[in-house]
Amino acid sequence: MMPDDALPGEAARPRAATLLAWYDRHARRLPWRAPPGTAAQNPYLVWLSEIMLQQTRVDTVQPYFLRFAERWPTIEALAAAELDQVLTEWAGLGYYARARSLHACARAVADHHGGLFPRTEDQLRALPGIGPYTSAAIVAIAFDVPATVVDGNVERVVARIFAIETPLPRAKNELRDLAATLTPTKRAGDFAQAMMDLGATICTPVKPKCVLCPWNGACVARAKEIQEELPFRDAKKPNPTRRGIAYWLIDTSGAVLLRKRAEKGLLGSMIEVPSSDWIVGAAPDVPDGAPAAAEWRRLPGLVRHQFTHFDLELSVLAATVKVRNADGLWTLPDKFGDVALPTVMRKVVQHAMRHTHDRHPGQSGDPGVETMPMFGVAESPGSPLPRGRRKKA
Numbered sequence: 283m284m285p286d287d288a289l290p291g292e293a294a295r296p297r298a299a300t301l302l303a304w305y306d307r308h309a310r311r312l313p314w315r316a317p318p319g320t321a322a323q324n325p326y327l328v329w330l331s332e333i334m335l336q337q338t339r340v341d342t343v344q345p346y347f348l349r350f351a352e353r354w355p356t357i358e359a360l361a362a363a364e365l366d367q368v369l370t371e372w373a374g375l376g377y378y379a380r381a382r383s384l385h386a387c388a389r390a391v392a393d394h395h396g397g398l399f400p401r402t403e404d405q406l407r408a409l410p411g412i413g414p415y416t417s418a419a420i421v422a423i424a425f426d427v428p429a430t431v432v433d434g435n436v437e438r439v440v441a442r443i444f445a446i447e448t449p450l451p452r453a454k455n456e457l458r459d460l461a462a463t464l465t466p467t468k469r470a471g472d473f474a475q476a477m478m479d480l481g482a483t484i485c486t487p488v489k490p491k492c493v494l495c496p497w498n499g500a501c502v503a504r505a506k507e508i509q510e511e512l513p514f515r516d517a518k519k520p521n522p523t524r525r526g527i528a529y530w531l532i533d534t535s536g537a538v539l540l541r542k543r544a545e546k547g548l549l550g551s552m553i554e555v556p557s558s559d560w561i562v563g564a565a566p567d568v569p570d571g572a573p574a575a576a577e578w579r580r581l582p583g584l585v586r587h588q589f590t591h592f593d594l595e596l597s598v599l600a601a602t603v604k605v606r607n608a609d610g611l612w613t614l615p616d617k618f619g620d621v622a623l624p625t626v627m628r629k630v631v632q633h634a635m636r637h638t639h640d641r642h643p644g645q646s647g648d649p650g651v652e653t654m655p656m657f658g659v660a661e662s663p664g665s666p667l668p669r670g671r672r673k674k675a
């Protein structure tokens with residue numbers, strides 16, 4: 283049988299037209315997307331979605347994208363928002379530096395570019411939070427400019443199509459160069475999104491659906507029957523584990539002491555349950571860094587969370603005070619949805635409330651781990667790198 287992607291008399295090779303024809307029939311419907319064949323799209327919405335999709339699953343991003351687009355429908359509206367408002371809407375999506383950069387970028391575009399996104403990759407990369415991947419995606423999708431858009435999905439597809447056995451991340455430049463050979467001069471935005479969709483729905487990390495693949499006739503890895511093994515990856519060093527203590531301090535009305543983290547650094551400007559330093563080694567076993575003198579009791583179990591470069595284990599100590607004896611944001615649990623609590627702190631809240639619910643008059647019973655009505659959204663996985671989705675920009 284003639285390979286799907288070969289013309290009579292020529293060797294099979296992955297042709298952009300074949301992938302685009304598949305995309306015309308099978309494009310995923312996503313709220314930030316225009317239908318296939320639309321030459322250019324709203325740069326603000328393209329940018330917003332691409333920032334949110336860094337390191338984060340499509341289904342996790344969708345409700346956040348819709349809320350942002352409704353609350354701040356233009357770059358000027360987002361630029362006029364307060365950073366705390368943006369962080370609060372972002373809470374639960376993880377990688378919070380993105381939210382701070384998003385806000386800074388909106389202000390830069392509004393203040394220095396007349397509210398219009400620049401149309402070149404170089405100019406875009408000069409803006410906060412926009413790296414090589416995001417700048418290429420914006421020019422391709424928003425402006426239909428030929429650009430090679432390479433995320434984790436595309437790396438996997440290209441590694442398989444050309445059977446590249448050099449492990450990642452060493453293979454990155456080679457895969458980028460090969461991806462560039464596939465990129466067409468027309469329908470650049472559709473092609474970029476088609477590659478993403480192929481990787482997300484057909485050329486999946488596990489059990490790729492080669493029978494349904496529009497490029498199956500041109501795929502060297504499939505011909506060699508090594509597609510499930512690719513791409514190879516260099517062994518990754520295991521993450522260190524840091525440990526610390528979170529302090530759950532409540533007053534007799536049920537209000538909980540929260541505080542704002544420092545502007546710079548991990549989870550900068552987000553709201554937290556006060557905690558000790560997070561250090562590699564044994565957990566502190568005395569109230570190290572407690573926000574107030576109180577009769578602290580250790581709650582059973584640990585709160586665990588994965589960050590990009592370390593794993594975290596937090597013990598939770600709880601105490602009740604008659605008089606508010608520490609500065610901070612004393613907040614009733616039914617108002618937690620109004621503050622920018624990152625995912626790790628939502629886990630602390632859930633853990634603490636599960637073990638102290640008798641002390642929270644406004645909350646009855648075990649609130650459960652998976653759903654917390656006070657937050658209004660399902661908990662997102664936060665940190666783990668989703669399979670087949672973006673590398674950090």
Ligand code: SF4
Pocket residue numbers: 439442443484485486490491492493495496497498499501502503504509
């Ligand atoms: S044939 Fe299979 S391995 Fe090759 S690109 Fe298509 S889905 Fe991926």
